[in-house]
Amino acid sequence: MTTITGTAETATITPKRRSALGMLGHQVRFDLLIMARDRSARFFTLGLPVLMLVLFVAIFGTGYVGPYGHSMRASTYYVATQVVFGVVGAGFMTLMNILVIRRQAGLYKRRRATPVPAWAIVVSQAILGLVGAVGIAGLLLAIGALAFSVTVPPGSLAALAVDIAVGALSFCCLGFAVASLVRTETAAQPVSMGLALPLFFISGVFIPWDLIPTWMRGVASVFPVRPFAAAVLAVFGGSTGVWRPVDLLVVGAWGLAALALSARRLAWSPYT
Amino acid sequence: MGYAGLEVVRGVTLAVNRGEIFALLGPNGAGKTTTVEILEGYRRRTAGEVEVLGEDPAQAGPAWRGRVGVVLQSCQPEHELTVAETVALYAGFYDAPLPVAEVLALVGLTAEAKIRNSRLSGGQQRRLDVGLALVGDPELVFLDEPTTGFDPAARRAAWEVIAGLRARGKTIFLTTHYLEEAEFLADRIAVMVAGQIVAEGTSASLGDRHRSRTEIRIGLQAPPVLADLPPLSGQPAWEAGELVLAAADPLRDLNLLTGWLLTQGLGVEAISVRQPSLEEVYLRLTAPAETVS
Numbered sequence: 001m002t003t004i005t006g007t008a009e010t011a012t013i014t015p016k017r018r019s020a021l022g023m024l025g026h027q028v029r030f031d032l033l034i035m036a037r038d039r040s041a042r043f044f045t046l047g048l049p050v051l052m053l054v055l056f057v058a059i060f061g062t063g064y065v066g067p068y069g070h071s072m073r074a075s076t077y078y079v080a081t082q083v084v085f086g087v088v089g090a091g092f093m094t095l096m097n098i099l100v101i102r103r104q105a106g107l108y109k110r111r112r113a114t115p116v117p118a119w120a121i122v123v124s125q126a127i128l129g130l131v132g133a134v135g136i137a138g139l140l141l142a143i144g145a146l147a148f149s150v151t152v153p154p155g156s157l158a159a160l161a162v163d164i165a166v167g168a169l170s171f172c173c174l175g176f177a178v179a180s181l182v183r184t185e186t187a188a189q190p191v192s193m194g195l196a197l198p199l200f201f202i203s204g205v206f207i208p209w210d211l212i213p214t215w216m217r218g219v220a221s222v223f224p225v226r227p228f229a230a231a232v233l234a235v236f237g238g239s240t241g242v243w244r245p246v247d248l249l250v251v252g253a254w255g256l257a258a259l260a261l262s263a264r265r266l267a268w269s270p271y272t
Numbered sequence: 273m274g275y276a277g278l279e280v281v282r283g284v285t286l287a288v289n290r291g292e293i294f295a296l297l298g299p300n301g302a303g304k305t306t307t308v309e310i311l312e313g314y315r316r317r318t319a320g321e322v323e324v325l326g327e328d329p330a331q332a333g334p335a336w337r338g339r340v341g342v343v344l345q346s347c348q349p350e351h352e353l354t355v356a357e358t359v360a361l362y363a364g365f366y367d368a369p370l371p372v373a374e375v376l377a378l379v380g381l382t383a384e385a386k387i388r389n390s391r392l393s394g395g396q397q398r399r400l401d402v403g404l405a406l407v408g409d410p411e412l413v414f415l416d417e418p419t420t421g422f423d424p425a426a427r428r429a430a431w432e433v434i435a436g437l438r439a440r441g442k443t444i445f446l447t448t449h450y451l452e453e454a455e456f457l458a459d460r461i462a463v464m465v466a467g468q469i470v471a472e473g474t475s476a477s478l479g480d481r482h483r484s485r486t487e488i489r490i491g492l493q494a495p496p497v498l499a500d501l502p503p504l505s506g507q508p509a510w511e512a513g514e515l516v517l518a519a520a521d522p523l524r525d526l527n528l529l530t531g532w533l534l535t536q537g538l539g540v541e542a543i544s545v546r547q548p549s550l551e552e553v554y555l556r557l558t559a560p561a562e563t564v565s
Contacts, residue, residue, distance in 0.1 A: 034350055106348065
């Protein structure tokens with residue numbers, strides 16, 4: 001241990017030991033700064049879902065979608081489904097791209113050469129996805145309330161918060177899992193698009209659910225996007241209750257399976 | 273004082289002394305990066321014992337990593353950060369980091385402090401890599417092919433930085449496939465070919481270079497009668513207008529030869545006396561035929 005002897009008196013100053021939590025916060029600060037300066041991440045995380053919401057409401061705004069026992073205003077439907085688009089986009093698509101690009105650039109390998117604990121590196125990256133997901137969900141809800149008079153009943157806020165938390169965590173885990181399977185940074189964007197876009201379409205995120213063929217709905221229900229969308233829609237009056245525990249369980253099961261896979265395949269070094 | 277003792281697999285023992293620059297030299301694909309990654313703790317070895325700074329790198333924890341700096345063979349910096357921000361990010365991982373300004377001065381990037389990493393040249397990025405390895409004030413620094421792809425000026429500048437680390441008392445473990453890099457920087461060199469250490473020593477003694485025979489070459493206008501030459505320490509030969517001798521006793525042979533040439537009246541065009549170059553030693557050590565034997 002290095003000691004520095006003071007000049008005025010013989011006090012010895014030992015260097016302050018960095019706590020793991022302190023290092024985590026330090027990383028998150030810089031990583032958020034990086035994400036904030038990254039035009040592509042900014043557009044895909046924040047700009048695109050807002051653009052989609054505005055477009056969908058402009059196209060379907062005066063109409064109603066259904067059937068949910070009762071029909072739902074299109075603006076309400078698209079605030080709910082674009083929250084889903086935003087959370088999946090930030091938690092899964094953007095995070096997965098960041099993970100692959102940084103791994104292939106050797107950044108994680110370099111951070112592993114420092115005393116920062118491995119778990120703090122992983123958690124700091126997951127926080128990027130979670131912050132993006134929660135941030136875009138909040139932004140879309142605010143735009144929905146201010147511009148389209150779409151509000152969440154106060155009694156449903158807890159359910160919405162749980163939905164978004166389960167969705168954001170699970171899709172972050174899926175981001176880690178798929179990132180571990182993608183070998184090159186050029187493949188990251190096409191793979192995330194190729195996986196997510198069809199699911200958005202068949203899960204009623206872009207096209208109203210009642211227009212999706214029945215067999216396709218069955219397929220969609222197996223994957224995590226549809227159950228997540230159903231849970232969020234319930235909060236906005238899309239079903240009889242605001243809680244959808246079975247749907248959340250399906251989303252969470254995907255998340256846990258993804259977590260198990262990523263834990264097994266976690267790689268710090270670039271794939272060659 | 274002690275050792276930063278390093279034992280490397282394949283039955284070869286390497287000991288790197290504290291405060292020296294040690295170069296692992298070898299052609300591409302020789303196993304240099306594999307070796308250095310075992311020493312850095314990135315790769316698990318299949319057999320043998322490795323000890324770096326008194327610990328097994330495969331088991332070492334954060335305290336050990338705080339004493340070791342690593343410059344990876346290929347690693348891009350965070351593009352969206354400035355040079356100073358990047359150093360500050362990595363400084364936050366160490367208990368007693370060097371001040372950011374000191375690190376920037378050390379690697380010659382003070383003027384670039386506020387520039388985004390994406391705007392740095394390849395040489396500047398590499399110097400930043402070195403800076404990030406030094407920010408924790410490590411005792412031991414691994415540099416894996418630090419100047420591959422550099423132009424000659426950038427390479428020279430990087431060498432000055434690395435030589436400056438020795439002046440600060442750091443132990444340096446360097447891998448390179450550039451012979452002149454090892455010769456310029458290293459106190460000791462080990463040559464690795466096909467996963468084996470084939471020679472080890474200083475640049476002067478590598479491959480028994482210091483014990484090799486000195487080559488004397490004398491360019492003549494006409495071939496001499498070799499049988500008439502005085503008795504020499506080696507067997508003289510006539511090659512393409514030159515009298516060539518691998519001399520065990522070069523001073524005496526040169527004296528005898530020049531004296532004899534004066535009496536013969538043969539026109540002497542050039543005389544050269546030389547040790548085999550490090551390059552010749554290296555090429556001999558890394559020649560494919562040598563690896564088979």
